[in-house]
Amino acid sequence: MVIVDSRRALLSVAANSIGGTFLLSNEQLESNPEDLSRMICNYTPKAFRLAVATAGCFLYRGENIPDRVTLLDPEPDLLVPGTYDDPAAPEYFRCLETRLKRSKTRALPSTGHIATSDEAEASQWGEAVSVWPLGDTLSYVWPRQDIVFFPCTTKCPLDEIVIDRELIVALQQGHEVLFASAFDSGRKSSLPTSLAQGQTSAFLAVPRASNDELKEIVKEPQFTLG
Numbered sequence: 001m002v003i004v005d006s007r008r009a010l011l012s013v014a015a016n017s018i019g020g021t022f023l024l025s026n027e028q029l030e031s032n033p034e035d036l037s038r039m040i041c042n043y044t045p046k047a048f049r050l051a052v053a054t055a056g057c058f059l060y061r062g063e064n065i066p067d068r069v070t071l072l073d074p075e076p077d078l079l080v081p082g083t084y085d086d087p088a089a090p091e092y093f094r095c096l097e098t099r100l101k102r103s104k105t106r107a108l109p110s111t112g113h114i115a116t117s118d119e120a121e122a123s124q125w126g127e128a129v130s131v132w133p134l135g136d137t138l139s140y141v142w143p144r145q146d147i148v149f150f151p152c153t154t155k156c157p158l159d160e161i162v163i164d165r166e167l168i169v170a171l172q173q174g175h176e177v178l179f180a181s182a183f184d185s186g187r188k189s190s191l192p193t194s195l196a197q198g199q200t201s202a203f204l205a206v207p208r209a210s211n212d213e214l215k216e217i218v219k220e221p222q223f224t225l226g
Contacts, residue, residue, distance in 0.1 A: 036206070041223055041226040043135075047138050048132070050224055055167075055171035057171050058214065059117055060122035060128045061115045061126075061205070062124060062126030062127060062128055064126045065127070067207050068207065069210065072202065073201075076113060079109050095156035099161075109178070111200055113131075114149065116174060117174050121148070131205055133202075134181055134202045135181030135201075136182070137184070139181070140170075140179040141163050141164070142162050142166075142167075142170040142176060142177045142178065143162075144160050144162050146160075147173075149178065183195070
């Protein structure tokens with residue numbers, strides 16, 4: 001039996017079992033830094049890039065991956081017992097799922113992943129890496145009163161959840177963000193195989209060692225114009 005006391009118990013234990021496609025090594029980035037720029041500008045939602053550029057910070061998750069840019073496509077796990085080391089967590093996220101389905105957002109516990117602009121918070125789940133949702137469309141929700149979704153001050157507060165707006169505020173204030181992204185169906189045939197095979201809410205995970213390169217990419221005109 002494995003005993004863990006992390007708030008994200010399952011993520012910490014199961015991170016090594018999450019499959020990933022290794023896209024760029026540090027050596028490749030050093031010789032061709034424009035490769036990462038091209039990937040981000042071509043395959044991440046423009047709305048997300050605009051928010052990152054305006055907020056001046058990145059979104060992070062804790063992922064135990066090799067020290068290279070990696071495409072991750074993990075199964076959403078917020079409804080899975082054991083993801084949090086609290087038996088009340090699945091009930092909270094089931095309630096949130098039901099209430100969010102009344103809106104038009106695609107960001108649901110059953111379809112999305114949680115990340116945060118707070119590196120220290122992300123580091124509780126594993127090695128903090130910046131995440132870049134892949135797709136043409138982006139949906140997201142975040143808790144206005146609380147920094148994290150769970151544990152929270154109220155049981156299932158839909159009226160406290162910000163839906164598909166004010167992402168810049170969430171990034172600047174360090175709130176957790178539940179995001180979901182997808183490519184338009186008509187674009188799938190033109191995507192690289194590694195991206196076309198991904199499911200909803202796949203994302204690039206970029207090690208912190210590449211943060212300086214990312215900061216330069218954010219300054220490029222195509223980062224917000226693409």
